[in-house]
Amino acid sequence: MGFAQVLEIDEGLTEDQLDSVRTIRKSGQHLLQLINEILDLARIESGRLELSIEDVGLAELFAESGSLVTPLAAGRDVAVQFARKPSAIAVRGDRTRLNQVLVNLLSNAVKYNRRSGSVVVTALPGGDGMIRIAVADTGAGIPAEKLDQLFTPFNRLGAENTEIEGTGIGLVIAKRLIEGMGGRIGVESRAGAGSTFWFELPGAKLAAAQPPAAQSLEESPRRQWALPEGTVLYVEDNPANLKLVRQALVRHPQVTLLEAYNGSLGLDLAQVHLPDVILLDINMPGMNGLEVLARLKADPATQDIPVLALSAAAMEKDVQRGRGAGFEEYLTKPIDINSLLETLGRWLGKKESAS
Structure with a gap:
């Protein structure tokens, strides 16, 4: 699904190719919804929800x-x-x-x-x-x-x-x-x-409830992200996810992407390059993402670098545990390219405005 999103924003595609890519993405979303709903129903009926x-x-x-x-x-x-x-x-x-x-x-x-x-x-x-x-x-x-x-x-x-x-x-x-x-x-x-x-x-009863904001139902145009300049470190053991983020950022040469396939290498790269933002997977062999985060926060050189979780552990308890551990934001897989770029843009922008 992520690679389909990357292809979908490729301006070199013909209309037929774009239509095919959209079909792949929509079919993938449909299957994901089906799986999630079946799992939800199973949890409810077993009393585990x-x-x-x-x-x-x-x-x-x-x-x-x-x-x-x-x-x-x-x-x-x-x-x-x-x-x-x-x-x-x-x-x-x-x-x-x-x-x-x-x-x-x-x-x-x-x-x-x-x-x-x-x-x-x-x-x-x-x-x-x-x-x-x-x-x-x-x-x-x-x-x-x-x-x-x-x-x-x-x-x-x-x-x-x-x-x-x-x-x-x-x-x-x-x-x-x-x-x-x-x-x-x-x-x-x-x-x-x-x-x-x-x-x-x-x-x-709520003490300070406000009326709902008016909803705009006009379809938003396809976003063209212009990311601020900066360095992003992505720590991830899955090569497909590394490749996906690499392709998502290929149209943004002002952003330098550093890649680490395990937590130990991620710590080394963070200490040497001091990136502006770190994307961190959680479920990795050896040193998991929570351990990596704890070490980053314990090191005076890296403790102020914003660390964003990018994980397949998407249950509410996982998100709460991640936020409690110190992640600035918690993004879940399958990776939504627009959401990822928007989030990176915000955090790179904060670095830019601070300087």
């Missing part, structure tokens, strides 16, 4: 989930509108999993909508102190006789015969997650009249 329940502000939740579906909505010319009453301030739930549920419902509302349709998200007080969040679309709707099949794994109600991508697991996971957070989920739909998917969770 831990939920961290807290007060979650709807303003923040709406803003985050809205930004994630912006490209999909723009590509299908679907307008997404968030509406929230002052009384619907917050809910009790797991912030990460709640965002996952809402993104799933929003994505479905966009994908199964009509061209130039709309999606409206509302949050209103329900009964028994619950808050109901509803996602209403202007799509074709669902026949009454098929509604009871919606939350069945791998059942896409015939959509598998269309060009609309999906796995048939997302709604099942959403149901399990909402119920695990002490809520309930349902749908109201009529064929030809659109659908409204909703879920309810216990309400909460």
Whole structure:
């Protein structure tokens, strides 16, 4: 997937070649989503999925989930509108999993909508102190006789015969997650009249909740990064990942890339060259990334160099452990080239502004 992203920004590709590369990337993303959802479902059904329940502000939740579906909505010319009453301030739930549920419902509302349709998200007080969040679309709707099949794994109600991508697991996971957070989920739909998917969770109060920021649904142009000058050290034992980052930076000759295939060599290069930013894998044989980070922070010569994790250990507990260990940022694999370049640009820019 990473190499497909590198090819996708190659201006020398013909339109046919670019279309093929995009197909490879989109197919890879679809397979990754399928694997992640199957693993999620397995964790939930085995009781091994831990939920961290807290007060979650709807303003923040709406803003985050809205930004994630912006490209999909723009590509299908679907307008997404968030509406929230002052009384619907917050809910009790797991912030990460709640965002996952809402993104799933929003994505479905966009994908199964009509061209130039709309999606409206509302949050209103329900009964028994619950808050109901509803996602209403202007799509074709669902026949009454098929509604009871919606939350069945791998059942896409015939959509598998269309060009609309999906796995048939997302709604099942959403149901399990909402119920695990002490809520309930349902749908109201009529064929030809659109659908409204909703879920309810216990309400909460936040002291300083702000209304959700307006969402811009225009598709952003392909970014052309202009990275500041500097030196980046990448410590990684996988040659394919080293090559991927090398190719991602090949159009930025102002950035010097140093490569180390193990932690010991990475420490030596850091001490000799004092790079501006260090990218560090965690799961490496011998000296792992956390040990390398600890030694970098213990050495007065390297302790102030920003170190960014770039790891396949992407579970929430892994991210929290990494941040607690001292990583400035925690990037996960598969490597997202745009995210990587944007992050490197920010940290190289900080060095430039400081000087």
